[in-house]
Amino acid sequence: MLFVYVIIAFVAGVAELFTGTFYLAAVALAALFTAITGLLLPGTILHWVFLGFCLVLLPAGMGFRHHLASKVQDLQDFDLGQGVDVIAGPDQNEHYTVRYRGSEWMAVVDDGPAPCAGDRAVIVGKTDNLLHLGVLPRQDAVKESLCPPSSSS
Incomplete structure:
Protein backbone atom coordinates (compact mmCIF):
# COMPACT_ATOMS: atom_id res chain seq x y z
CA MET A 1 0.00 0.00 0.00
CA LEU A 2 2.90 2.34 0.68
CA PHE A 3 4.16 1.98 -2.87
CA VAL A 4 0.86 3.33 -4.21
CA TYR A 5 1.37 6.58 -2.33
CA VAL A 6 5.02 6.79 -3.36
CA ILE A 7 3.95 6.40 -7.01
CA ILE A 8 1.23 9.04 -6.55
CA ALA A 9 3.80 11.37 -5.01
CA PHE A 10 6.24 10.79 -7.87
CA VAL A 11 3.65 11.22 -10.65
CA ALA A 12 2.12 14.32 -9.06
CA GLY A 13 5.58 15.81 -8.48
CA VAL A 14 6.64 15.27 -12.10
CA ALA A 15 3.31 16.61 -13.37
CA GLU A 16 3.81 19.69 -11.17
CA LEU A 17 7.05 20.46 -13.01
CA PHE A 18 5.09 20.76 -16.26
CA THR A 19 2.08 22.71 -14.97
CA GLY A 20 3.61 25.23 -12.56
CA THR A 21 0.68 25.21 -10.14
CA PHE A 22 1.02 24.44 -6.46
CA TYR A 23 -1.97 22.09 -6.40
CA LEU A 24 -0.11 19.05 -7.68
CA ALA A 25 2.79 19.85 -5.38
CA ALA A 26 0.36 19.74 -2.46
CA VAL A 27 -0.99 16.37 -3.65
CA ALA A 28 2.58 15.06 -4.05
CA LEU A 29 3.47 16.18 -0.53
CA ALA A 30 0.26 14.68 0.86
CA ALA A 31 1.05 11.36 -0.82
CA LEU A 32 4.63 11.44 0.43
CA PHE A 33 3.55 12.25 3.99
CA THR A 34 0.95 9.48 3.78
CA ALA A 35 3.61 6.99 2.68
CA ILE A 36 5.80 8.02 5.62
CA THR A 37 2.84 7.82 8.00
CA GLY A 38 2.08 4.35 6.59
CA LEU A 39 5.24 3.10 8.25
CA LEU A 40 3.60 3.73 11.64
CA LEU A 41 -0.13 3.25 10.99
CA PRO A 42 -2.05 0.31 9.53
CA GLY A 43 -2.83 0.40 5.81
CA THR A 44 -6.60 0.41 6.33
CA ILE A 45 -6.72 4.07 7.41
CA LEU A 46 -4.13 5.46 4.98
CA HIS A 47 -6.85 6.67 2.58
CA TRP A 48 -8.25 8.85 5.37
CA VAL A 49 -4.77 10.10 6.24
CA PHE A 50 -4.20 11.00 2.58
CA LEU A 51 -7.53 12.84 2.49
CA GLY A 52 -6.62 14.73 5.67
CA PHE A 53 -3.25 15.76 4.31
CA CYS A 54 -4.89 16.90 1.06
CA LEU A 55 -7.48 18.94 2.98
CA VAL A 56 -4.67 20.72 4.84
CA LEU A 57 -2.04 21.07 2.10
CA LEU A 58 -4.28 22.10 -0.82
CA PRO A 59 -5.55 25.29 0.86
CA ALA A 60 -2.00 25.96 2.07
CA GLY A 61 -0.74 25.62 -1.51
CA MET A 62 -3.47 27.94 -2.76
CA GLY A 63 -2.55 30.49 -0.11
CA PHE A 64 1.13 30.23 -0.98
CA ARG A 65 0.37 30.72 -4.68
CA HIS A 66 -1.80 33.76 -3.89
CA HIS A 67 0.98 35.17 -1.71
CA LEU A 68 3.54 34.79 -4.52
CA ALA A 69 1.17 36.33 -7.07
CA SER A 70 0.62 39.40 -4.88
CA LYS A 71 4.39 39.87 -4.54
CA VAL A 72 4.80 39.78 -8.32
CA GLN A 73 2.15 42.49 -8.75
CA ASP A 74 3.93 44.70 -6.21
CA LEU A 75 7.18 44.75 -8.20
CA GLN A 76 8.05 48.15 -9.58
CA ASP A 77 8.94 48.84 -13.16
CA PHE A 78 12.74 49.04 -13.35
CA ASP A 79 12.55 51.48 -16.27
CA LEU A 80 11.12 54.22 -14.07
CA GLY A 81 13.73 56.82 -13.18
CA GLN A 82 16.11 55.82 -15.97
Whole structure:
Protein backbone atom coordinates (compact mmCIF):
# COMPACT_ATOMS: atom_id res chain seq x y z
CA MET A 1 0.00 0.00 0.00
CA LEU A 2 2.90 2.34 0.68
CA PHE A 3 4.16 1.98 -2.87
CA VAL A 4 0.86 3.33 -4.21
CA TYR A 5 1.37 6.58 -2.33
CA VAL A 6 5.02 6.79 -3.36
CA ILE A 7 3.95 6.40 -7.01
CA ILE A 8 1.23 9.04 -6.55
CA ALA A 9 3.80 11.37 -5.01
CA PHE A 10 6.24 10.79 -7.87
CA VAL A 11 3.65 11.22 -10.65
CA ALA A 12 2.12 14.32 -9.06
CA GLY A 13 5.58 15.81 -8.48
CA VAL A 14 6.64 15.27 -12.10
CA ALA A 15 3.31 16.61 -13.37
CA GLU A 16 3.81 19.69 -11.17
CA LEU A 17 7.05 20.46 -13.01
CA PHE A 18 5.09 20.76 -16.26
CA THR A 19 2.08 22.71 -14.97
CA GLY A 20 3.61 25.23 -12.56
CA THR A 21 0.68 25.21 -10.14
CA PHE A 22 1.02 24.44 -6.46
CA TYR A 23 -1.97 22.09 -6.40
CA LEU A 24 -0.11 19.05 -7.68
CA ALA A 25 2.79 19.85 -5.38
CA ALA A 26 0.36 19.74 -2.46
CA VAL A 27 -0.99 16.37 -3.65
CA ALA A 28 2.58 15.06 -4.05
CA LEU A 29 3.47 16.18 -0.53
CA ALA A 30 0.26 14.68 0.86
CA ALA A 31 1.05 11.36 -0.82
CA LEU A 32 4.63 11.44 0.43
CA PHE A 33 3.55 12.25 3.99
CA THR A 34 0.95 9.48 3.78
CA ALA A 35 3.61 6.99 2.68
CA ILE A 36 5.80 8.02 5.62
CA THR A 37 2.84 7.82 8.00
CA GLY A 38 2.08 4.35 6.59
CA LEU A 39 5.24 3.10 8.25
CA LEU A 40 3.60 3.73 11.64
CA LEU A 41 -0.13 3.25 10.99
CA PRO A 42 -2.05 0.31 9.53
CA GLY A 43 -2.83 0.40 5.81
CA THR A 44 -6.60 0.41 6.33
CA ILE A 45 -6.72 4.07 7.41
CA LEU A 46 -4.13 5.46 4.98
CA HIS A 47 -6.85 6.67 2.58
CA TRP A 48 -8.25 8.85 5.37
CA VAL A 49 -4.77 10.10 6.24
CA PHE A 50 -4.20 11.00 2.58
CA LEU A 51 -7.53 12.84 2.49
CA GLY A 52 -6.62 14.73 5.67
CA PHE A 53 -3.25 15.76 4.31
CA CYS A 54 -4.89 16.90 1.06
CA LEU A 55 -7.48 18.94 2.98
CA VAL A 56 -4.67 20.72 4.84
CA LEU A 57 -2.04 21.07 2.10
CA LEU A 58 -4.28 22.10 -0.82
CA PRO A 59 -5.55 25.29 0.86
CA ALA A 60 -2.00 25.96 2.07
CA GLY A 61 -0.74 25.62 -1.51
CA MET A 62 -3.47 27.94 -2.76
CA GLY A 63 -2.55 30.49 -0.11
CA PHE A 64 1.13 30.23 -0.98
CA ARG A 65 0.37 30.72 -4.68
CA HIS A 66 -1.80 33.76 -3.89
CA HIS A 67 0.98 35.17 -1.71
CA LEU A 68 3.54 34.79 -4.52
CA ALA A 69 1.17 36.33 -7.07
CA SER A 70 0.62 39.40 -4.88
CA LYS A 71 4.39 39.87 -4.54
CA VAL A 72 4.80 39.78 -8.32
CA GLN A 73 2.15 42.49 -8.75
CA ASP A 74 3.93 44.70 -6.21
CA LEU A 75 7.18 44.75 -8.20
CA GLN A 76 8.05 48.15 -9.58
CA ASP A 77 8.94 48.84 -13.16
CA PHE A 78 12.74 49.04 -13.35
CA ASP A 79 12.55 51.48 -16.27
CA LEU A 80 11.12 54.22 -14.07
CA GLY A 81 13.73 56.82 -13.18
CA GLN A 82 16.11 55.82 -15.97
CA GLY A 83 17.59 58.50 -18.19
CA VAL A 84 16.97 58.80 -21.93
CA ASP A 85 18.42 60.99 -24.68
CA VAL A 86 15.99 62.94 -26.85
CA ILE A 87 16.79 62.33 -30.51
CA ALA A 88 13.99 64.12 -32.35
CA GLY A 89 10.56 65.58 -31.94
CA PRO A 90 7.93 66.57 -31.44
CA ASP A 91 5.92 65.18 -34.32
CA GLN A 92 2.32 66.07 -35.14
CA ASN A 93 1.12 63.90 -32.21
CA GLU A 94 3.53 65.56 -29.74
CA HIS A 95 5.59 62.36 -29.63
CA TYR A 96 9.35 62.45 -29.29
CA THR A 97 11.92 59.90 -30.38
CA VAL A 98 14.33 58.97 -27.59
CA ARG A 99 17.24 56.58 -27.24
CA TYR A 100 16.96 54.15 -24.34
CA ARG A 101 18.71 50.80 -23.83
CA GLY A 102 20.36 51.05 -27.24
CA SER A 103 17.17 51.45 -29.25
CA GLU A 104 14.76 54.17 -30.24
CA TRP A 105 11.46 54.59 -28.41
CA MET A 106 8.47 56.87 -28.81
CA ALA A 107 7.81 59.13 -25.85
CA VAL A 108 5.58 61.93 -24.61
CA VAL A 109 6.50 64.65 -22.13
CA ASP A 110 4.45 64.59 -18.93
CA ASP A 111 6.54 66.91 -16.81
CA GLY A 112 8.86 69.79 -17.62
CA PRO A 113 9.56 71.99 -20.62
CA ALA A 114 9.42 70.72 -24.18
CA PRO A 115 12.81 69.14 -24.92
CA CYS A 116 14.81 69.39 -28.10
CA ALA A 117 17.33 67.05 -29.69
CA GLY A 118 20.23 66.35 -27.36
CA ASP A 119 18.35 67.00 -24.11
CA ARG A 120 18.16 64.45 -21.30
CA ALA A 121 14.94 63.26 -19.76
CA VAL A 122 13.84 60.74 -17.14
CA ILE A 123 11.22 58.04 -17.56
CA VAL A 124 8.34 58.76 -15.17
CA GLY A 125 5.85 56.25 -16.58
CA LYS A 126 5.16 53.77 -19.34
CA THR A 127 2.09 52.88 -21.38
CA ASP A 128 2.72 49.80 -23.51
CA ASN A 129 5.70 50.89 -25.68
CA LEU A 130 5.20 54.62 -25.12
CA LEU A 131 7.50 56.21 -22.54
CA HIS A 132 6.30 59.12 -20.40
CA LEU A 133 9.08 61.56 -19.68
CA GLY A 134 10.02 64.18 -17.17
CA VAL A 135 12.47 66.60 -18.79
CA LEU A 136 15.58 67.50 -16.84
CA PRO A 137 16.50 71.19 -16.66
CA ARG A 138 19.32 72.26 -18.96
CA GLN A 139 22.73 72.33 -17.27
CA ASP A 140 24.21 75.23 -19.21
CA ALA A 141 21.77 78.10 -19.46
CA VAL A 142 24.53 80.24 -21.01
CA LYS A 143 24.93 77.97 -24.04
CA GLU A 144 22.89 78.72 -27.12
CA SER A 145 19.88 76.49 -27.43
CA LEU A 146 20.03 73.73 -30.06
CA CYS A 147 16.28 73.92 -30.53
CA PRO A 148 15.05 75.68 -33.63
CA PRO A 149 13.31 78.96 -32.90
CA SER A 150 9.62 78.51 -32.26
CA SER A 151 7.19 80.00 -34.74
CA SER A 152 4.69 80.98 -32.03
CA SER A 153 6.20 84.49 -31.57
